[in-house]
Every structure is written in structure tokens, then in C-alpha cells.
Amino acid sequence: MVSVRKLASVLSKELMYQGYTASRISGLRPMNIERAVKMSRINKIILSVLMGFYVGLMGAIPYALKRPSVSLIETLTGSFFIIFSSLLNVTFSLQQIDNVRSLLVTLPIEPRLIRLISMLSLFMMMDTPIYVSIAVSVLLSIIMGGIPYPLLGTLQGVSLGVILAAGFILIAEKASGAIRGFSRITAVIPIMIAVIILGYAININPSQLNPILSLMPVTSGLFINGLNTAFYLTIIYTVAFIIAAYLMLQRVGNEILEYTVQFQVVKASGFKGFKIRNPLMALIRVDLIQSFRSRMAGIWAIPVSYWVVIVFTVVTGGVRLSPALLLTYVIELSAIMAFIPYTLYLSELRGAIAFRLLPITPLRNLASKLLVTLIAYYVAMMPISVLILVYKLPINLQVPVVLAFGLPMAAAGAMANLFELSMREGSASSILIMILYALVIMIIEGLPTAALIITHMMIGGYVIPSFIMFLISMVEFLIMLVVLTRLSKRH
């Protein structure tokens, strides 16, 4: 008799390893297998700590502000954010795990059990973070007493994270051409919305909201005042989300692990000869193709959605545009743009070994990423530049708009080093790189930003503080270049 749980547990360890090293898609082999195996499991612990911390902190703040029901929204968006992004990230690395698929087919197990094992193994990749967040939310609910808002929020957030991530994965696997491309780009929107809600939810005053929201999923919890309709609805929604998450996880498990025969698309016609380009342009072109054809494509939607939010709130009069606010937008957007090189480098993971067999130096590679980031940065900054003119703000505000490019530039240098180090080790954990990169960005972007704010407060104006900010980011970039040049000498 097959022990479903045991097999699923073994399988989940293999999936975690594959997800961590991404070796199936990169073609590289970790230099230290034992360490890679260990790190693939530590990854889960890091995620658990992060999630427990998020749920605990974000769930407790509303109680301190005497808005306990908001705790539901905070824990919901916090746990949703981590589960959704991690699940998408993990499955990105799980493409081409034919070894697992083939193994399952050769085992004497009924298809029904294979489906169960697939679902369980996928769940086991995320189980500890989920258990930790639920445990923290239960503890917080007990300590705070009354309606268990943190628990309800966490259960809903985790379930919704699974449902939506599963939805995007299924579309990406099943749908054809345009829909698949659209789903890749829009996959990042739920993350954006979650981050925005996470920031703004603390200001929500349930008594000022439209009562119709008391009947809606997610928001119904805000209206719980004892055992009323909203309470029962929230319970019903929570249970419904959990069931839906279970069913979706089952479908995704099948999709990733079930052995399917792929048919080849043969297009004999349409060959009009080859086109050879300048090496840098060729590199940029392939970077863009790879990023748009991967699940990382969603990053490109972030700056667009960001300025849609800015323009919408400013134009509709929801926000009064001041120089200080505009400067905040510039800094935030340049921080967001730091994720463009991150995306471009991670897209290169697919077939990384092919890149290593070509005369591409890490410096030339960085140059192509910088050029794309530069163009994307100024395109993304254009609406802000226009807002300065339209709203007749001081024209010298254009200086930080132009010079804040130094921030993503320094960040790109840091990412180039992280990527090079990761490749030298022969493994690349997208989650670990993401966490490390987030930490590095905090420092690399934090220093010039702090310099900008401090000098602006000390001497006023925008021109000199912007130049100081630019100067510091250039120093950071140069340091990154020196490190990269040293790493470039392969041995």
C-alpha cells in the first residue's frame, strides 16, 4: 500500500530543491549539492518566519489603533501577498520537471492517488509558512479577544493567495497565445493591489464605508459588530475560499506534475532568412523576449499600474499634488524601476548555460540590462514630468526626475553581482535572490534617498540635493562595477 503522505513529502522535497536551484531551467548544476539541498529547506523556514512576523505585526497594529476589524484586512492582504508571490515564484522554477512527471507515471499508483499526491506535495512546499501564520493569528486572536479578526483574515488571505496564484498558473499552462501573455503581465496586479491596501488599510474607518460592502467577500469582515449578518457571511466566505483553494491546488498539482504529451507546432512557411544584429541589441532583444515569455513578465506592469494610480488620484482630485508628494512619487517609482534589472537577470535563468557558452562578459550583460532599465525608467517617469508642467510645480523638480535614475542604476549593479555569484555557485534561488535583493536595495537606494531628503531639509531646493543623491548612487554603482569586474575573472 502506498503511503500517500510519505510519497508526497519526498516529492515536495524534490520540488523544493528544483524550485530553489532552478537547475532544470538554467541547465547549471549547483557547485555544492549538499548546501543547495539544505538551503532549499531553509528557504521554507525563512518564508515561515517572514509570514509569522507579517501576520503578527500587521494584525496587531489595528488593535493598537482601536480599529480591530481592520486587522482582518491587514492579515488578509499580508498573508495573501506572501502566499501569492511565493507560489507564483516557486512554480516558475518548476517548469520542465519531467523527471518528477516521468517518475510518477512509472509508479504503480492509481491516477486518483497521483492527483492527491501532486496536490499534497505542492501544499507541503508551503505548509510550514501557512501553519505558522495560522498559529500566530490564533495566538493574536486569543490575546486580543472578541471576534477572531486575525484568524479570519489569515485564512481568507492564504486561501485567496492559493486561488489566484493557481488561476494564473492554470491560465499560463492552458490558455493560448495572447491570453497567456496577458495573464503573465497582469499576474503582478494582485500583488500591487495587496501592497497598496496593506499601506492604506490602516486609515479605513468602517463606519464611513458603503454598507453594501458588508455583503461582499473580503470587506464583509470590516462590518462585524457581534453576531450579525456580516459575521455569518464572513464565516461562509472563509469556508468557501478554503474549499476553492483546495480544489484549485489540486488542479495546479495535476497541471505541474501530471505527465502530458506535448504536440509540436510545425510552421514550415514564413522563413525569410536570418537577421543579424549588433551584439548589444541582440542581447537586449533576447532579454526582452525571455522576460515577456516568462512568468516574470508581470514586473513590466508595475510602473504602468503605479502611474495609473498616481494620475488617477491626482486628476480626480483625490490627492493634492505638492512638490514633496511629487518627490515621493519620483523616489517610489525609481525604487520600483530597480526591479527591471532583477526581472531581466532572472529571465536569463532560462538556459543560463547557453549564455555562459557565449562571448558575453558580465559587464556587457550589465550594459544591456542598464540600457533597458534606462529606457523603461524615463518612459515610466514621463507622466510625472508632465504632471510637473501641467500643475505648474517648480520646474527644477524635473532635476530629481532626471537624476533619480542613479538609484535603479546602482541597484542594477548590485543585481549583476548577485546574479554572477549565484551562477558561480551553479544554483539560483529566485526566492533567496529576491530576499537578498530587497535587502541590498534598501541600503543601495536608502543611502542616496536619505542624502536627498537630508540636504533638501538643510539647504532647501531640489537641484543640489538631487545632484548629491546622484553622486552617491554613482559611487555605489562604481563600487558594484569594481566588484563585478573582479567576479568577471572567472577563476
Added chain:
Amino acid sequence: MLKVEKLVVKYGEKVAVKGISFTVNNGEVYCLLGPNGAGKTSTIKAILGLVKYEGSINILNLGPPSPAIMNHVGVVMETPAVLEALTVKEFLEFLGSIRGIFNAKRVEALLEAFELKDYINTPIAALSAGNRQKVAIVAALMHEPRLLLLDEPFNFLDVKSVRILKELMQRHVENGGSILFSTHIMEVAERVCSRIGIINGGILITEGTPGKIKEEANAGTLEDAFLKAIHADEEIRSILEGL
């Protein structure tokens, strides 16, 4: 020419290659023969600078592995080193653009030879394992490199493609190029290779022409000589007796 001296490759605690030295001369096919896990692929990866190593590697008298040298080297890895998100055409254009070497006639002839023309606009991810391997072979040969590093290049190939590749390898060395070739198939090694290095447990046990290796081992075939060299002949006999 390729010169490898006292090469050591470590994966954490495990030492995969333990100080091997060999030279691949111009106009010769040097074959690395060895059982699974012997260190053949690790040696090739070190020559390409894909893994950290100790010792010395000199490629075509140009120095150790570096991006600049890659234009003179053609590689077929055990797992095809291709960019699967691209179509065959996009991938070959990319290689040509980066290398700055592109002979459209040669590329089209290679595509024709390996029956890939019908798949030119197909994403590599959608190709069969055999066709993916053929794309990797075209990628390795298209820029007419001086040194070929072929790690199990016949994997997944049909008989016709195997014959074509063997012929192309022959032509390559006749034109003064050199090949480092790793395989498990003794018959191929015997027919294609000028010299053979037998590697086991990360150590080069013996090297020489196929004839010399057979003679030294007093064996009728290369397979027998190989099994004797790695001391597997007696082991196989006792295993078979137990079955």
C-alpha cells in the same frame, strides 16, 4: 589545441576530478571514456569555466576559459544548452549576433542536414528531445570553431543524424580542428577517436590510441579493454553469476 594540467574539480566535499592532465592536439579527436560519475562532464565544464577548478587550462594557446575565447569553441553539452523561450530562428540569430560570426549558407545547410528547417519558427521548448539536441549541434558548429567540446553529443539522435555528425567531426579534424569528445558508446569511440583517455573516479587511468589501449590490456575489443582498465570485468562476471 587544448592543454589541461593537474585539473581538480570539487563539489563541496566531493572531489569529482582529481588532478588529471591531457592534451588534445590539432587534427585529433580525443575521447574521454569513463563510467557514470567518472568526472567526464565535470572536466568539460571546467574547460568551459562553468565550474570552479584548480590546475591549469589552456585553450588554443589563448589562455584559460574566458568569454573572449568562446568564439573559437563549439560546445554540445549533455543537456542541450539552448534558450527554450526562443524559436530556432531567434536562437540562431542571437548566437550569430553575439559572436559576430554568421554564415547564413552554412547555417541553412546545417539546418537542412539535421532536418530542422521545418521547425525554424517553432519555440525550442516545443521541440522533441532529439530536435533540441540537433539545435544544440547546429549552434556548436555554425561558427566553424577551432575546438569542439562534445559531451555525449549522440544523445537522443536518430541514426541518420548520428552518421552526419560523425562525418562532420571527421571533416573538422581533417581541416586541422580538434575535438574533445565524451561518450559511453565504445563502438563510436573506437571508430571516431584518434586517442582515448580512460577516466575513473576522477583519475586518468590510461591514455593512448584505441589500438594501443587494446594492446596494453590484451583485449580484443575496446569495450573489454575499458572494463579491464576500470577493473569492472571481474565484477561484472561475479554479478552475472549471482543473477
